[in-house]
Amino acid sequence: MYFGLSEEQESIQDFVKKFLDDNATVDEIRKIANGEGEEIENNIFEGILNLGINTLLVPEEHRGLGAGLLHAVAVAQSLGSGIGPIPFVGSYVMAPIAINLGGSEDQKKNYLPKIADNAIRFGVGMSEFVGAREDAGIEFSKNKLNGRSLFVLDAEKSDFLILSDKSGGLFVIDSNAKGVVMNKLTTVDKTRTFHEILLKNVDAEILEKTLDNNEIAKKVIDAGRIILSADTLGASEAMVEKAVTYSKERKQFNRTIGSFQAVKHMCAEMAADLEPCYSLVWQAAHSYDTEEISSSRLLACQSKSHISEVAKMISKKATEVHGGMGFTDLLGLHYWFKRIGLNRQILGAPEIVREEAAELQGFNQ
Amino acid sequence: MNLEFGSEYDDFTKEVEKFCKEFSGATITKDDKKFEMHDALSGNASNSSGKSVGRSEWQKILIEKGFFARSIPKEYGGFGGEPDIIKSRIIAGAFAKYKVPNAMGGQGIDMLVPTLLEWGTEEQKQQYIESTLLGKTIWCQGYSEPNAGSDLASLQTKGELVDGNWVINGQKIWTSTAQFSQMMFCLVRTEPQASKHAGISFILIPMDTPGIEIRPLVDMTLKAGFNEVFFDNVTVPEENIVGKRGEGWSVANSVLGHERGSLANPNATLNRLNTLINLMKEETIDGRRLIDVASYRDRLLQIQGKVLAVQANSLRLLSAKINPGQNVKLGGMIQKLVGTELRHELEGLAIDIMGELGTLYEDDPNVRGGGSWQFTYMYFLGLIIGGGTNQIQKNIISERGLGMPREPKVQVEV
């Protein structure tokens, strides 16, 4: 029995973390956020791709690494802690899982090796399957897609998109196909991109096994939620570390502020609530990789919901520990605050996933 | 990550499950008041329909099977097995699953026995361990004093060695179960010249020694959970000291961490969560089941998230015991803080969702769960304070866990 990340998982985690520490400093993130850092962004993305994150969830027979979701969790933690400004959850987790579970043999052969070879990249839009806002939603008929999809993940500069209709059918379109309009959404989090996609008679193919079977879409959502939990976990860890470090340096009343109990207790509360979240997220991923669906789905919902609540508290308290400095753009703490805030709402905000968890357990009749 | 215990444990698991099926839903006859609190807190099932066994007899059965006191040597009344954390886990898991009453806990079993195993003389081990394991000798912990609570090391109860006996004078307070106990393990200042921490000794005191006066203190649950204990020339033999003179602080601290973990057992919390879920399916408002009320349900699910997180944390701690060298960071240190707050919140939710009915208590004919929701809600506020207050826990986490600076020392006014 061993409960924790393997050496291999820890090592890719460390690589990503180190790479971001060196190459994605707050100044660089700020340039990217302000739209002045395309080259920096490309370099960071290339550097991390060199670590093979695009291959993780592609099965070996399709030239990938065939690793489990826990591997991707290890990476996501580091992306969160270093607010990695790169596509991941959509392109390299949800997309390969969707194709692998939902695709026909031909579809798998067509797409998976190319993901592993970094020849193509996917964006993923499944918000309407979780809960449609406004009039969003897409319709598939006669191999054409029409409609509107919101908060599509990792769509910027993608080659293809996987979009879900409200009932969990998954469809592949070419991002540059005729009839596709992509509008970049302006969210609080500028470290990643989110798009509105408008579709008018766009050529599309359905991932064959998702026809009348929403179980695959659910599995893809489970994985996405666990990865977002891990991203939030990493971002929270970074915020606690920053607060503790700052409290040991900053002096007021001739004392380091970290010697004030009000400050110490805020830090202890953050650390105490965060510590069990590692275990919860890892267990969710492990159970996704090994167990039957029901318990892993409950854990996926509950890690998404629980870590979102803990992280909301952390993002507030860690900012407070920094005083006025915490509120500035200069320090850039807000990039973590916003990343946590965005993860919370995507693929099901806490109340929504808790309601799903209740349904799973047969609580509400 | 690998959560399998391995096939070498299959036979053992079968054996435990067979036993658990036999005693599923069993109750411990309330042969003594002192066990009442223990059962409510350890999440033991109430109003169940299984067998009924006396407490001492139950302890004996569990020891013989190796389901309790597993790694305590046979000559001291234990099972005498190799320490095997996985087996302990299998036992705990199966007992919870089949609602088999847990072995007794309490300060004697959880604190004094490990202390004696580490520090006691051969005579002390022979004399006390077996009867403690069987629940025949109940112990109380005499640490806190009126002026020595969080600042325990400032305690003033005095012990002087006179003609081969310790003569003890002073007062303890908040002493849980003193009124039912045969023995007390007590911290006493025996070296008045030494520094604060180096002047304390750990002494075992029979509670029927002349000069001891016990005054029960009613706590907010309206049970007399703890007591004041006064010592007026209480005389016990010199050999009742555990460890050397002035070593009492180290002796006491070597098992304090143990107490803190056991104050918030995640298995008991999970049992209570399941009981709460059942309650919400049974109770109604305007004919609707409480679990069908969205706001109640959401609070339940929030608590379930926390329970799953502490459960996962305890699995990780288990893993660290099996795999030496595994770093679990603050995983152990946070248990008391997080676990007691969670349990208090969980019990409080049951009261909230029952509304007016949630206020019923004690023997009211309409009270739910035998009054255990209010009782445990309040009792866990006590545990938030006891065993090192949760503010002290936060000091420990921030200073020892996060390496933050200590409080500057205040100049003592003279």
Ligand SMILES: Cc1cc2nc3c(=O)[nH]c(=O)nc-3n(C[C@H](O)[C@H](O)[C@H](O)COP(=O)(O)OP(=O)(O)OC[C@H]3O[C@@H](n4cnc5c(N)ncnc54)[C@H](O)[C@@H]3O)c2cc1C
């Ligand atoms: C249910 C229960 C059972 C108990 N059983 C026993 C027992 O069997 N044997 C025994 O010896 N004792 C027992 N105790 C006593 C318990 O250990 C003490 O109550 C506890 O250590 C706190 O001490 P105090 O009550 O003197 O509070 P105080 O130390 O006076 O604390 C009062 C408040 O001040 C805060 N405070 C104090 N110092 C600090 C600091 N340095 N930093 C921040 N805040 C601080 C505390 O957190 C608390 O909020 C029990 C207590 C309870 C509630």
